[in-house]
Amino acid sequence: MDRRLDRHLDADPRAIHRLTEWPVCRAIRLGRVAYRQAERLQRDLVARRRRGEIDDVLLLLEHPPVITIGRGGDGRHLLAPPEALAQRGIEIVNCGRGGDITYHGPGQAVGYLVLDLTRLYLDLQRLFAQIEAAIMDALAGFGIHAVTDPQLTGVWVGRDKIAAIGLRVRRWVTMHGFALNVANDLAPFADIVPCGIGDRGVTSMARLGCRVSMDAVFNALAAALAARFDRRPSSVSLSDLLARAARAADPRATQRCEQPPSRATL
Secondary structure (H helix, E strand, O other): HHHHHHHHHHHHHHHHHHHHHHOEEEEEEEEEEOOOHHHHHHHHHHOOOOHOOOEEEEEEOOOOEEEEEEOOOOOEEEOOHHHHHHHHOEEEOOOOOOOEEEEOOOOEEEEEEEEEEHHHOOOOHHHHHHHHHHHHHHHHHHOOHHHHEEEEEEEEOOOOEEEEEEEEEEEEEEEEEEEOOOOOOOOHHHHHHHOOOOOOOEEOOOOOOOOHHHHHHHHHHHHHOOOOOOOEEOOOOOOHHHHHHHHHOOOHHHHHOOOOOOOOHO
């Protein structure tokens, strides 16, 4: 998007004044968040997005060790007893995203997208393709050549999956998203059949010899996703986003706060 934007501004200097009209995607760093807590937050943001109180949102975070089973999950793909996993500190959560079973843990870059597709495009196949392309763009910036498979969702290096994607779309607003293996422990993937695919492996940026900070990966993902979705990236804190949402929901509250006190109250 940056190169296209430069050409656009060179061709029409007045375009700089129209940049604020570009749709915005608010990128929010959350740190390490429990899976259920992140899911509750997403549901709240989805409701706010439908009401028009917030812009599109990209949540960037890590999870404590957790195995999640999507709506299409098969219990037979959980290979380890739940009790044994609990003793190792790995939670099991049945969730509302699409797809089968996967693992999240520290060192994995998770991105949750709250997008209003009525303002983008009503094409789920294209949506998945753009997310995959953005992840590949980010990886290319670190010297990793990744590809897609026409038969399988996700991003791959050879026959090993490096990024998984699972979404939920209701009334054309998305939640859930993707998980990119950066430097996470890959051993827990042996406790499941990842994404229900038994004849493929998993890999990570670290296993491929790419040692990079999580901040660098989050920055690359946010930029790549904004470019692929033609959004103007904007970093914001969660508290600021919710404050803006509150003002959008009740503009009179802001006006009341801004009005000077009357003489009767002095």
